[in-house]
Amino acid sequence: MNSVPLYEAKAELFRLLGHPVRIRVLELLQDGPMPVRDLLAAIEVEPTGLSQHLAVLRRSGMVTAQRDGSTVVYALAGGDVAELLRAARKLLTQMLTGQHELLAELLKADSR
Amino acid sequence: MNSVPLYEAKAELFRLLGHPVRIRVLELLQDGPMPVRDLLAAIEVEPTGLSQHLAVLRRSGMVTAQRDGSTVVYALAGGDVAELLRAARKLLTQMLTGQHELLAELLKADSR
DNA sequence: TACGTGATTGCGGAAGTTCGCAATTCGTGG
DNA sequence: CCACGAATTGCGAACTTCCGCAATCACGTA
Numbered sequence: 001m002n003s004v005p006l007y008e009a010k011a012e013l014f015r016l017l018g019h020p021v022r023i024r025v026l027e028l029l030q031d032g033p034m035p036v037r038d039l040l041a042a043i044e045v046e047p048t049g050l051s052q053h054l055a056v057l058r059r060s061g062m063v064t065a066q067r068d069g070s071t072v073v074y075a076l077a078g079g080d081v082a083e084l085l086r087a088a089r090k091l092l093t094q095m096l097t098g099q100h101e102l103l104a105e106l107l108k109a110d111s112r
Numbered sequence: 113m114n115s116v117p118l119y120e121a122k123a124e125l126f127r128l129l130g131h132p133v134r135i136r137v138l139e140l141l142q143d144g145p146m147p148v149r150d151l152l153a154a155i156e157v158e159p160t161g162l163s164q165h166l167a168v169l170r171r172s173g174m175v176t177a178q179r180d181g182s183t184v185v186y187a188l189a190g191g192d193v194a195e196l197l198r199a200a201r202k203l204l205t206q207m208l209t210g211q212h213e214l215l216a217e218l219l220k221a222d223s224r
Numbered sequence: 225t226a227c228g229t230g231a232t233t234g235c236g237g238a239a240g241t242t243c244g245c246a247a248t249t250c251g252t253g254g
Numbered sequence: 255c256c257a258c259g260a261a262t263t264g265c266g267a268a269c270t271t272c273c274g275c276a277a278t279c280a281c282g283t284a
Binding site for chain 2 (some may be wrong): 007008015027
């Protein structure tokens with residue numbers, strides 16, 4: 001068991017998250033389950049494209065789908081996705097302010 | 113300013129992390145700056161491949177490089193990468209146990 | 225049964241990623 | 255100055271991802 005090194009699994013997880021549409025889907029699903037129709041209305045994407053991205057998330061086990069009549073409702077599958085997205089957001093802002101500081105340094109050095 | 117939606121930036125960040133070698137590099141750099149030589153010894157990858165992955169991380173601003181004599185030393189550039197990796201690890205284990213529970217459910221249902 | 229709507233799947237081409245080889249840069253020591 | 259080791263860059267081939275079109279499946283309804 002556990003034949004896949006942890007860092008491989010992490011890389012694969014990150015690769016799964018590496019698309020704007022899939023990020024949007026996960027963000028939207030954080031507020032609770034949602035039918036495809038609503039996702040489609042909220043995200044700028046063709047129905048077929050959305051289906052493909054949903055399929056990726058489904059295959060990876062990050063979301064679950066269940067039919068309710070003629071519509072299909074998607075939901076997060078357990079894990080704490082929110083925390084991961086929060087950490088990503090934080091890291092992004094940290095990197096941006098870091099660049100600002102570097103820029104300020106350079107400007108200061110330039111004026112000397 | 114801020115012309116890129118946040119979810120696009122997140123997706124790009126995750127895409128950057130979506131490779132085993134890059135994950136390993138970031139993990140190793142968490143214990144402090146490290147010369148390329150040591151990274152090369154620790155990771156199973158050709159020198160040229162490592163350089164390319166380091167270039168990706170450099171361009172994205174996640175790591176910094178500085179020469180020290182004939183070697184080049186890489187370091188994390190500020191942000192809290194550790195937290196992101198921890199969140200990823202947590203989510204992975206949650207997803208795995210989730211699948212175990214699902215499997216158990218199916219087996220139970222099957223035996224009825 | 226036949227039709228319409230919601231959602232998915234199966235392609236095919238365009239675009240992007242990864243990897244190794246060869247060539248290049250940069251610094252150190254003979 | 256020349257040769258060497260460390261690291262990077264340029265490039266081409268193999269592979270993967272992404273996107274839209276057409277076809278299909280699943281469900282409710284006339």
